[in-house]
Amino acid sequence: MDKARFLMGPLHHFGPPPTRTPLSSSARPCSMIFRRLLTSLARSQAAPFPGLPRPISPPAISRNTVLSRLGFFARRREGIRSLLMSLSSPAEEAKRTPFVPLPPSTADKAGLFKRLEAMLGSPFSSDPFSPPPNPLILVVSGPSGVGKDAVIKRLLEVRDGLHFVVTATSRPQRPGEVDGKDYYFVSKEEFLSMIERDELLEHAIVYGDYKGIPKKQVGTCFEVLSALCLIRDYLAKGFDIVLRVDIQGAATLRSVLGDSAVFIFLVAESEEALVKRLVSRKTETPEMLLIRVATAREEVRHMKEFDYVVTNAEGKLNNAVKLVESIIDAEKARIHSRNIRI
Ligand SMILES: Nc1ncnc2c1ncn2[C@@H]1O[C@H](COP(=O)(O)OP(=O)(O)OP(=O)(O)O)[C@@H](O)[C@H]1O
Structure with a gap:
């Protein structure tokens, strides 16, 4: 030494x-x-x-x-x-402060708590370590027949604090669908005049029918607000926003919302399963089915432009909904949350 x-x-x-x-x-x-x-x-x-x-x-x-x-x-x-x-x-x-030994391990909890506070020199804060999570904008998309409506409908049933932005469509109302809740059902002529009057946030012709998000939406207390204003309004109240769009609509929303929103691509487990599902829905003529299936082949190529992919497998709707919920939870647990700019 x-x-x-x-x-x-x-x-x-x-x-x-x-x-x-x-x-x-x-x-x-x-x-x-x-x-x-x-x-x-x-x-x-x-x-x-x-x-x-x-x-x-x-x-x-x-x-x-x-x-x-x-x-x-x-x-x-x-x-x-x-x-x-x-x-x-x-x-x-x-x-x-003069050295005071810690109480023995047999000491009562309250006494130990107080002594620890005293030794550290300040009371323990009851403020949460993490701030409340920011609300999210969720965009759910995917090929026709994959189950967008079914997944969103179940999601809204099982999870609180979501606001669904209603889309306008010129396609015929399906059994069980409610006008103003599931879609705004409008004629093709009405839809075309909405486009002319620039009343849509995004729109596209999907399988021969028009679909789009009207800028004017019925907000809380039934006042009519612009879609973005309505989204801001609900976000400010702490709601998460759910938008359902086709692939073209998702591309438009990406350009409007950028990384402000979480984009989820819904798929069936296989092309075969998707076609079977569309056939069993019995809402399309064979010609329309052909267009939808051909379009779906093209659409799955756009998967990489999304943030997440969720498989909605046959008979496993609840699993798909759980996965969407997990995505919401994970997004809310992010340290660096998305900066919403709309
Ligand atoms: N996991 C699942 N298992 C079995 N059937 C399902 C599942 N998910 C949805 N379906 C059924 O598949 C059909 C298509 O679903 P849905 O209408 O929700 O699709 P979509 O993506 O909204 O279609 P579109 O874009 O054409 O409106 C419906 O009959 C629905 O009940």
């Missing part, structure tokens, strides 16, 4: 213990300077009779001695300065 180390005994908290792994290159100069300083301090505390062992403890190095001798280097080396800062002055020492 070298002389400096020998003398360092009670001052070990000044520097790294001898067995530590090598210091990083940034820390090395500081530690070298420090060791040299201590070596020089050790030499200056030389034993009166060479050959005799030095006293082990306490070393005759007072805090003031260390401070004064290190002063020159302390002004130049940030690392040393911060180490010295950890040494408290006598005045600070006097101000310190």
Whole structure:
């Protein structure tokens, strides 16, 4: 053991213990300077009779001695300065709360809690560690017959705090669908005049029918608001927004919303399963079926433009809905939440 180390005994908290792994290159100069300083301090505390062992403890190095001798280097080396800062002055020492031992483990919880607070010097905060999550805009899309309506309908049943933005369509109303709730059912002529009057946020001709999100929507208290205004209104109230669009509509919404929204692509487990599902729905003529299936082949190529893909497998609607819920939950748990700009 070298002389400096020998003398360092009670001052070990000044520097790294001898067995530590090598210091990083940034820390090395500081530690070298420090060791040299201590070596020089050790030499200056030389034993009166060479050959005799030095006293082990306490070393005759007072805090003031260390401070004064290190002063020159302390002004130049940030690392040393911060180490010295950890040494408290006598005045600070006097101000310190006298050491109170922790109560035994058998102590009551309330007493232990209070003692821990007292020892840390401030009461424990009951504020949540994480702020409340931001509301989301969810865009659900996918080929015809994949189950967009079915998934969204079930999602709205099982999850609170969602607002569904109703789409206008020129396709005929299907059994069980409610005008103004599932869709706004309008004629092709009405839809064309909506396009002319620029009343749609996005629109597309999907399998020969028009579909689009009207800019004017019935908001809370039945006032008519623009779709974006309505979305903002619901977001401000903490609701998550759900939009259902076809693939063309999703592309338009991506250009409007960018990364503000979460885009989900719904698929069946296979093309075969998708066609079987469309056939069993019995809502399309064979010609319309052909268009939908041919379009679906093209549409799945756009999957990579979405954020998530959800498989809605035959007879597994609830699994698909659970996966959508998990996506919502995961999005809400993000540290860096999406910055909604609409
Ligand atoms: N997981 C599932 N298993 C079995 N049948 C399903 C499943 N999901 C949806 N369906 C059924 O498949 C058919 C198509 O579903 P849905 O109408 O929701 O599709 P869509 O994507 O909204 O179609 P479109 O875009 O043509 O309106 C419906 O008859 C629906 O009940």
